[in-house]
Amino acid sequence: MTEFLQALILGLLIGGVYALLASGLTLIFGVMNVINIAHGAFLILAAFVTWSLWRETGLDPLAAIVVLTPLMFAFGWLLYNATIRPIRRAPPAASVLLTFGLALFIEGLMGEIWGNTSHSVRPGYFTESFQIGEIFLPKAQVYGGLVAICVLASLYLVLTRSWLGRAIRASAVNPQGAELVGVKVASVAALTFAIGVASAGAGGAIASVLYPFLPGSHYQWIARLLGIIVLGGMGSLPGAVIGALCLGVAELMTVTYIGPEWATGVPYLFVFVVLLLRPQGILGMRLRQDVATA
Amino acid sequence: MTDAGATAVAEGTLKGGGGSPSQAPSKALRSPWTAVVAVAVLFLAAFPVLSDDLYYQNMFILSMVFAIGAVGLNVITGYAGYVSLGQGAFIGLGAYTLGICVNDIGGSPWVWVPVAGLLAGAVAALLGVVAMRARGHAFVILTIAFLFLLQLLATNWDELTNGTGGITPPLPTWSVEYQNWPYYYSLMGLLALSLLMSWWIRRTKFGMGLIAIREDEDKAATVGVSTPTYKILAFAASAVFVGMAGAIYGYYIAFIDPLGMFNILLSVQIILSLLIGGRATLWGPVLGAFLIEWLNETSNNEFGGGNARLLIFGGLLTLVVLFLPQGIIPTVGGWIERWRTRGKAGLAGERLSGIDLRERAAPAPAAPAASAAPLLEVKGLEKRFGGVCAVDGASFTVPEGSITALIGPNGSGKTTVFNLIGGTMAAQAGEVWFDGRRIDGPPWARAHRGLGRTFQITRLFGEMTVLENVVAPLREFHVGLLNANAVSGREAGRAEELLDFVGMRKYRDVRASALSYGQQKLVELAQILMLDPKLIMLDEPAGGINPTLIERIGEMIRELNSRGKTFLIVEHNMPFVLGLCNPVLVLARGQTIASGAPDEIQKDPKVLDAYLGEDFRLEQPVGA
Numbered sequence: 001m002t003e004f005l006q007a008l009i010l011g012l013l014i015g016g017v018y019a020l021l022a023s024g025l026t027l028i029f030g031v032m033n034v035i036n037i038a039h040g041a042f043l044i045l046a047a048f049v050t051w052s053l054w055r056e057t058g059l060d061p062l063a064a065i066v067v068l069t070p071l072m073f074a075f076g077w078l079l080y081n082a083t084i085r086p087i088r089r090a091p092p093a094a095s096v097l098l099t100f101g102l103a104l105f106i107e108g109l110m111g112e113i114w115g116n117t118s119h120s121v122r123p124g125y126f127t128e129s130f131q132i133g134e135i136f137l138p139k140a141q142v143y144g145g146l147v148a149i150c151v152l153a154s155l156y157l158v159l160t161r162s163w164l165g166r167a168i169r170a171s172a173v174n175p176q177g178a179e180l181v182g183v184k185v186a187s188v189a190a191l192t193f194a195i196g197v198a199s200a201g202a203g204g205a206i207a208s209v210l211y212p213f214l215p216g217s218h219y220q221w222i223a224r225l226l227g228i229i230v231l232g233g234m235g236s237l238p239g240a241v242i243g244a245l246c247l248g249v250a251e252l253m254t255v256t257y258i259g260p261e262w263a264t265g266v267p268y269l270f271v272f273v274v275l276l277l278r279p280q281g282i283l284g285m286r287l288r289q290d291v292a293t294a
Numbered sequence: 295m296t297d298a299g300a301t302a303v304a305e306g307t308l309k310g311g312g313g314s315p316s317q318a319p320s321k322a323l324r325s326p327w328t329a330v331v332a333v334a335v336l337f338l339a340a341f342p343v344l345s346d347d348l349y350y351q352n353m354f355i356l357s358m359v360f361a362i363g364a365v366g367l368n369v370i371t372g373y374a375g376y377v378s379l380g381q382g383a384f385i386g387l388g389a390y391t392l393g394i395c396v397n398d399i400g401g402s403p404w405v406w407v408p409v410a411g412l413l414a415g416a417v418a419a420l421l422g423v424v425a426m427r428a429r430g431h432a433f434v435i436l437t438i439a440f441l442f443l444l445q446l447l448a449t450n451w452d453e454l455t456n457g458t459g460g461i462t463p464p465l466p467t468w469s470v471e472y473q474n475w476p477y478y479y480s481l482m483g484l485l486a487l488s489l490l491m492s493w494w495i496r497r498t499k500f501g502m503g504l505i506a507i508r509e510d511e512d513k514a515a516t517v518g519v520s521t522p523t524y525k526i527l528a529f530a531a532s533a534v535f536v537g538m539a540g541a542i543y544g545y546y547i548a549f550i551d552p553l554g555m556f557n558i559l560l561s562v563q564i565i566l567s568l569l570i571g572g573r574a575t576l577w578g579p580v581l582g583a584f585l586i587e588w589l590n591e592t593s594n595n596e597f598g599g600g601n602a603r604l605l606i607f608g609g610l611l612t613l614v615v616l617f618l619p620q621g622i623i624p625t626v627g628g629w630i631e632r633w634r635t636r637g638k639a640g641l642a643g644e645r646l647s648g649i650d651l652r653e654r655a656a657p658a659p660a661a662p663a664a665s666a667a668p669l670l671e672v673k674g675l676e677k678r679f680g681g682v683c684a685v686d687g688a689s690f691t692v693p694e695g696s697i698t699a700l701i702g703p704n705g706s707g708k709t710t711v712f713n714l715i716g717g718t719m720a721a722q723a724g725e726v727w728f729d730g731r732r733i734d735g736p737p738w739a740r741a742h743r744g745l746g747r748t749f750q751i752t753r754l755f756g757e758m759t760v761l762e763n764v765v766a767p768l769r770e771f772h773v774g775l776l777n778a779n780a781v782s783g784r785e786a787g788r789a790e791e792l793l794d795f796v797g798m799r800k801y802r803d804v805r806a807s808a809l810s811y812g813q814q815k816l817v818e819l820a821q822i823l824m825l826d827p828k829l830i831m832l833d834e835p836a837g838g839i840n841p842t843l844i845e846r847i848g849e850m851i852r853e854l855n856s857r858g859k860t861f862l863i864v865e866h867n868m869p870f871v872l873g874l875c876n877p878v879l880v881l882a883r884g885q886t887i888a889s890g891a892p893d894e895i896q897k898d899p900k901v902l903d904a905y906l907g908e909d910f911r912l913e914q915p916v917g918a
Contacts, residue, residue, distance in 0.1 A: 029431070086616060090615075093434070100562070101612035105604065108608055223442050226435045230435055262450060271435055272439065275436055
């Protein structure tokens with residue numbers, strides 16, 4: 001029972017971090033109909049930058065979020081305008097291939113800069129734990145999960161309470177309609193992509209403490225995030241949160257009861273099962289398609 | 295309107311003759327291309343005999359592995375439009391099959407090559423089953439998950455795969471004198487078989503169905519293309535030879551491990567081969583594969599591999615998507631075509647041919663004979679979208695031989711009713727009876743039964759020519775049909791008659807996406823006439839087109855009706871409906887609230903209420 005409770009709580013904490021990362025991915029998909037395969041690479045990039053900051057200045061990885069979020073926001077905005085904007089009217093496959101190319105490029109770049117060895121960020125509290133009864137909760141995971149939830153909450157506030165948030169949601173639901181009522185959809189898309197990448201920045205900083213990483217880790221991360229948004233329903237933010245919590249718990253349960261080497265398989269299983277049984281995911285909706293496309 | 299055309303339409307006469315679809319660009323390219331290809335093939339075949347340079351032999355062997363992968367990928371990505379990032383997985387699957395079978399069961403490794411191919415094909419078909427419900431992005435995600443899942447299995451299933459330790463197949467038994475010839479020539483044979491398959495697919499109904507799926511999968515289903523069968527066959531076809539090539543590849547490099555065999559870079563190189571050479575072309579994937587393998591060697595030799603390969607291939611993928619989306623062969627073909635046709639005006643702005651604007655008083659629509667049996671009967675149809683009840687127990691009948699209208703305010707559920715009848719959507723309750731039998735199958739089965747429909751916003755297969763669009767519908771399906779010519783002379787003849795009937799014959803060889811909206815409506819009508827349907831359902835035939843064309847469409851409908859076609863028409867243009875249709879059915883809030891002759895409907899208070907609302911009658915009529 002203790003084992004189960006521990007796995008559950010840790011799974012939920014990790015799930016909070018996953019939720020933050022998957023929100024960016026699902027947001028980009030919802031507004032732009034782009035599956036950003038480079039999302040995992042963005043977050044590993046953020047993790048490496050966090051590592052360098054921690055190494056050079058001793059900056060706490062969780063505090064590094066303050067630096068990384070604006071940095072990755074700018075990076076995302078530039079990248080969108082340089083690469084994705086020109087192909088926004090191309091068939092959807094183009095953006096998948098493009099972001100896949102970006103992911104490989106960033107992986108190679110990170111390998112050149114930081115080398116292809118495993119890195120991890122270990123602040124002072126890294127080895128400490130909270131103890132509640134017989135349950136041990138590593139401080140890094142608790143802090144990481146809580147910070148992720150805070151960042152996620154502020155993302156929600158932006159999306160639900162600001163003009164930009166309304167513009168983003170309007171662009172997601174009906175781009176032509178949004179354009180008609182004065183929303184510059186292309187600019188909103190750039191901002192959305194930047195916000196998505198910024199959330200990968202924040203999430204990457206947190207993830208750098210939780211898991212060791214190397215440039216090639218981005219495949220595992222993107223698989224995880226894709227599993228989450230497929231489960232939650234592609235484009236749905238609440239779906240991403242639910243999917244993330246499910247995956248966090250499922251992974252921890254797999255580690256506890258089946259074996260850590262199979263944990264990476266959980267997202268793939270999610271993808272296959274969901275696409276077979278309920279392709280629209282938990283919160284996704286299947287819409288009328290006959291009038292949606294011209 | 296030519297009477298001969300109309301007769302053919304109504305009676306389904308199949309006249310011979312007529313042209314085959316024009317393939318102007320490829321014809322123009324044929325002679326130089328043939329020579330280039332022949333020289334390249336001869337060179338490749340003679341190379342190991344003429345030169346004992348193992349470095350280049352190795353390069354050609356790897357090029358051929360990529361080429362086989364890319365030709366296979368072309369079947370689903372190029373023809374059917376399903377992008378896969380997991381094509382490399384079939385190479386790994388083939389290699390592992392050979393490695394495991396030869397070590398655990400024994401025998402010659404060559405025996406296991408076809409087994410590897412069959413297994414790869416079967417797994418791909420299974421993937422196709424899952425993909426029946428996953429399109430576009432969901433499918434891409436599925437292929438990534440598939441690749442990683444196989445890698446994970448190869449890594450963790452120690453008893454079978456020896457995990458990260460990998461498998462070493464037995465060393466070759468032939469004389470050193472023959473170097474790598476057996477690998478080389480067997481791969482060359484496989485490449486030839488793959489290309490033969492690709493060529494066959496392109497020229498048959500199978501390939502045409504796949505292209506229709508690529509252009510618009512739902513639409514393809516409504517014109518009789520049994521999409522799951524096509525997709526599953528295409529998936530299997532895309533993997534069989536790749537699995538065999540993978541087996542030979544594993545035997546050749548003599549070490550089969552999870553990281554090498556399920557490396558995502560392998561998939562990237564296969565995709566790049568296809569993209570660079572040109573999707574949906576025969577030789578593009580081969581050309582691309584040789585270029586990519588050359589680049590692969592260069593990046594290993596000049597830049598030390600590793601991260602440099604990632605930078606080069608990642609960067610290249612990005613650049614190709616941005617700057618060479620068509621690939622080399624279509625781009626060069628396009629230049630040649632533009633050069634050839636320079637100074638000639640296009641057809642797109644021409645007047646429609648065959649318009650005959652004789653002043654004639656249209657007869658008032660005749661009521662259907664009292665004895666007319668219902669051709670279509672809808673009973674208690676229901677469809678909800680979340681909380682919205684779009685169709686709420688709609689029931690009506692369409693008498694055989696009538697032109698029946700289905701009208702109603704915006705949002706009353708007309709198009710949803712169409713989708714339910716056509717099978718594009720599944721109803722939550724209710725029955726549809728057609729021609730005396732209940733229908734509840736998929737859209738293509740309903741199309742085979744004689745149900746044809748158009749869409750509110752025209753949905754032609756944009757990349758196909760007008761003629762190909764009209765020929766694409768299938769009135770039946772059986773496996774033998776897949777082998778039939780994509781456009782037979784008979785069909786082309788009939789399609790031309792139909793195009794003549796709608797006045798679009800001149801546009802035969804124009805790409806459908808280049809037509810105006812009104813022209814697309816006419817072609818879409820000709821397209822469903824190809825099905826020779828008993829019931830023709832038109833969704834807003836008069837919407838968004840000019841008055842002359844509206845009149846012309848009305849005439850065509852009358853003409854077809856007089857030759858026995860029954861119509862069900864959704865339309866907002868009231869003069870058009872009232873002058874053409876009888877009976878008229880009125881739908882409001884998902885229910886049929888009235889039906890009858892046009893003049894009855896015009897006076898029906900319930901109809902006025904549905905259209906104009908309660909308030910309208912409380913006020914004094916304006917100008918009264």
